Amino acid sequence: MATASSSTPPTPHLPSLERTKGPTGLEKLVLRESRGWSAEVHLYGGQVTSWKNDHGEELLFVSSKAIFKPPKAIRGGIPICFPQYGTHGNLEKHGFARNRFWAIDDNPPPFPVNTAIKAFADLILKPSEEDTKIWPHSFEFRLRVALAPGGDLILTSRIRNTNIDGRPFSFTFAYHTCFSVSDISEVRVEGLETLDYLDNLNAKGRFTEQGDAIVFEAEIDKIYLDVPSKVAIIDHEKKRTYVLRKDGLPDTVLWNPWDKRSKIMQDLGDEEYKHMLCVEPATVEKPITLKPGEEWKGKMELTAVPSSYCSGQLDPEKVLQG
Numbered sequence: 001m002a003t004a005s006s007s008t009p010p011t012p013h014l015p016s017l018e019r020t021k022g023p024t025g026l027e028k029l030v031l032r033e034s035r036g037w038s039a040e041v042h043l044y045g046g047q048v049t050s051w052k053n054d055h056g057e058e059l060l061f062v063s064s065k066a067i068f069k070p071p072k073a074i075r076g077g078i079p080i081c082f083p084q085y086g087t088h089g090n091l092e093k094h095g096f097a098r099n100r101f102w103a104i105d106d107n108p109p110p111f112p113v114n115t116a117i118k119a120f121a122d123l124i125l126k127p128s129e130e131d132t133k134i135w136p137h138s139f140e141f142r143l144r145v146a147l148a149p150g151g152d153l154i155l156t157s158r159i160r161n162t163n164i165d166g167r168p169f170s171f172t173f174a175y176h177t178c179f180s181v182s183d184i185s186e187v188r189v190e191g192l193e194t195l196d197y198l199d200n201l202n203a204k205g206r207f208t209e210q211g212d213a214i215v216f217e218a219e220i221d222k223i224y225l226d227v228p229s230k231v232a233i234i235d236h237e238k239k240r241t242y243v244l245r246k247d248g249l250p251d252t253v254l255w256n257p258w259d260k261r262s263k264i265m266q267d268l269g270d271e272e273y274k275h276m277l278c279v280e281p282a283t284v285e286k287p288i289t290l291k292p293g294e295e296w297k298g299k300m301e302l303t304a305v306p307s308s309y310c311s312g313q314l315d316p317e318k319v320l321q322g
């Protein structure tokens with residue numbers, strides 16, 4: 001069982017970490033912090049599928065048509081794209097980590113200690129023999145999912161090359177984070193202005209973003225490059241701002257399939273694109289290369305705050321500089 005301190009349970013009845021099963025029998029871990037925030041992570045895909053605030057409101061988008069059954073990856077939440085992001089390589093799209101069963105890591109190597117965090121889970125993925133036929137490398141992928149006091153959701157990935165034949169390997173990676181939004185046409189994203197991006201809808205060509213915050217009026221599938229560590233997603237209608245901080249992940253993908261593509265996706269409702277936005281810290285343009293024994297770390301931290309939004313201006317004190 002993953003470790004979590006239970007000396008001060010968050011409520012008289014609910015433990016800070018619980019192992020349970022979803023409706024289709026897939027195992028998941030439920031994390032709870034003392035003020036009532038919670039998160040869920042499925043062992044299938046090592047995928048976070050829920051993050052709720054202290055009012056019980058879901059902050060991540062998971063499709064009502066999501067298929068919780070292998071080999072399909074779960075549509076929504078935070079799929080892990082590894083060892084390949086998207087179609088940037090010869091492997092299946094987004095690699096195989098998102099449709100493998102991860103194990104609970106009972107004995108993770110030391111982690112920088114934050115004693116305030118009581119609710120966390122450690123998962124591990126090692127390649128099967130079948131996997132090494134697809135990608136001929138040995139690795140240990142450790143994922144820690146933590147719920148900080150106050151509700152921040154923190155994902156830390158540690159990937160180690162365990163090849164014994166001296167060979168390095170290279171990979172690309174993304175936290176394919178799907179946020180729940182009230183109405184995509186009421187959302188804007190700040191922190192990506194003027195950056196270069198690769199446009200998946202335009203033969204992966206390289207372009208430069210305009211100076212304004214990004215708003216959504218059509219399908220978007222862009223990989224922003226060398227993105228500063230903080231991006232804000234402002235949901236006007238919901239009066240909620242998500243702040244995404246990242247470390248070790250230079251790029252950030254923005255994706256919304258819009259109406260036409262939604263209609264051809266089996267596991268997404270026709271109108272659901274209106275209520276989702278994927279903002280995905282990633283390393284795509286420059287793959288990570290690890291020699292045997294080397295480890296890479298990539299971290300994402302999500303905060304959801306009531307928007308202090310006034311006359312079209314995000315309060316910079318509270319969000320991008322906070």
Ligand code: TA6
Pocket residue numbers: 073086093094176200221253254255278280
């Ligand atoms: O990250 C954006 C993206 O690569 C898009 O191109 C889009 O197709 C999406 O991921 C979902 O991919 P999937 O394989 O889950 O259907």
